[in-house]
Amino acid sequence: MIGVDVNQHAVDIINKGEIHIVEPELDMVVHAAVTEGYLRATTIAEPADAFLVAVPTPFKGDNHEPDLGYIEAASKAIAPVLKPGNLVILESTSPVGATEQMAAWLSEARPELTFPQTHGNDADIRIAHCPERVLPGHVMRELVENDRVIGGMSPKCSEAAVTLYKTFVQGECVITNARTAEMAKLTENSFRDVNIAFANELSMICDKLDINVWELIKLANRHPRVNILQPGPGVGGHCIAVDPWFIVSQAPEQARLIRTAREVNDSKPQWVIEKVKLAVADFLQGNPEKTARDVTIACLGLAFKADIDDLRESPALAIAQKIAAEHPGSVITVEPNIKALPEKLKGSLYLVSQETAEAEADIKVLLVDHKEFKSNQYVCNPRQKVVDTRGVISKQPA
Template identity: 55%
Template sequence: MSIEEKQLGPINKVCVVGLGYIGLPTAAFIADSGISVVGVDINERHVEKINNGEMPFFEPGFEALLKSVVADGHLKADTEVAEADAFIVAVPTPFNDDYSVNMSYIEAAAKNIAPVLRPGALVVLESTSPPGTTEKMAEILLAERPDLSTDPESANRLLVAHCPERVLPGKIMEEMAANDRVIGGLNPLSTDRAKQLYSSFCNGEMLLTNATTAEMAKLTENSFRDVNIAFANELSIISDKLGIDVWELIELANHHPRVNILNPGPGVGGHCIAVDPWFIVSSAQEEAKLIRTAREVNDGKPAYVIAKITEAVEAEGADSIAALGIAFKPDIDDLRESPALSIVQQMAEKWPEKNILVAEPNVNELPESLTAYQNVQLVDASHAISSSPVVAVLVDHTPFKSLEKSVLEGKNVVDTRGMWS
């Protein structure tokens, strides 16, 4: 049963629902391949900006592509969905208090798409989702459109697939076309149709599977990172207890030809690695023991770092603390779920009478969560260090690495990133 046999024809028009970090570049790349694309977002300002060829967020190199596909008419943004041969859903998938997925965005998107679906249409879920979500999205679509069926043999067939996105923000221009894609349909015809869509703009390998495995593949990639970082974080705590330098320890162990331990840090942040493993845990509560523990180890690390900073502050009788970095990883300005930011916030709360001097070379102003505190200031790294007896290294940004080690002489340094080890 092939696309040709089913006479599904070419994909001439695509509707992308959700024009954020993922949906907008995807829409632009498809439009650049010559396909007519309608991008849909509930945010009117966003839609207006895109139609003016303006970037709603920063992504290096993307502006020229956006301007070009808007100018040549291949990409139009709208607040309303339009009829199309294929739909891509790229809306947020945050978690609920119990770590289950918050389905409300997918549900709203599916309910919007349902009225414009024609028989033979393809709907691809790109949002990171727990196993079974693509099937749930199909159920929502079919509840709205009982005339359609996910049976590939039906003349009124609806094709549904999952294709998780794995681009790295900051490198989207390189990775959107080059990355391999995992594509899993509810049936092989859906998988093949989705492959046809992604082949229009992806040069990477198309890895075909079923929807549940595709959903799990994305979660597995991020859980793999989380578990391995948790191992490094646990080693750092054990090493402190045993009086061992964890950086030297890891370097030695990594000389083994089949060992590659990651770096410990102040915790795990960002909106992927710190979030996605919970979707596995909520899908298999009893079974996902290691994945849950890894999350707990990584989530517990900021409290451990605070305890170490407290020891240093008490030992020095410090009235000022330098905090180097608040981003969730080196050399970016992204503060989402950042453990470094959470540590600085806890310090500000704990010591209202002390100065917390934050150095973060990638932002021009402090986020609201810190401006709420009178005792926190954004300064440059040299000023922060020279004014404070205690230095907390929270992110190993490149500019910090070029500081002379001598500036730390006589300082009590809590180095969570091994920057000067």
């Protein structure tokens, strides 16, 4: 097996038998695979029987248009080494039609080969879409156990993809066409986004009405057909915060609820920032000898979800950055899952230990419910104000 990445650092780390992300059990598997000669990494695509394309698919511009540039680059990278009988699978969560577009790019690069958009089952190259379906923090288990949706551009494309995935997938491989497979993943993430938006909107309503939203949700969820999710500071990650916009961009008149959910979730970080400003004002009112420059704010958690190190599309990170840009006093951050901030964040944010934050903070902003924060129980010093966006304190046993 060959792993291809444009990041030389990632390639070097993998070839050492190590990993550059936080994911339980992945380190052991990668170490064993590299040590035993089953896996190596490179920056240049090499001939293979099957190619799995798993690259970012962000959006661009104010209208959230899908950016397929990474898929195009990957297509051009593997095109020179394609040979008849190869299978190419797009795993990236993509807008409807992306798999067909990938096939078109490959065909343009290798006109001497035939592809399913023109030759169907008789094509030289098999192409399918099979969106990844794993939860960060549980990847090793879900990669094997979860069902997979497989959308080939022809029946033989689907058949070839199923044969590949069945070498390691214990879940069911369900066959459909490429466009439906693409829409299935977008639908899954949009469903989550809409439900999170309901919880986030509910939290803002409860704040206005002086109701503990965490208790309210716990009570409401005692109904056998109610399962409200937990609110937070927004929605992050490279899937749920991005994918619904693909649907909106392709069907703007019809996707009204999906758009509104995105807008609700995108607005939550600013709501949190306003709560922090109120906390600062409240602190200063109780400490009239101090000014805003004397107030230290600690932002607890920068990842987009609990117990991982992934900062992509993280509302917690965006909140911390904006607080640091606007607050005249000191702003420190705690993120137990990373050893150092990315270079682009250095100078604007300062990473400290949990103990330092506890000792120095006047305002604590709980942004991610990492296990380290929950286990601490956060019995706060009376002088400290706390903005708890994840219910870490509110859910603590009495």
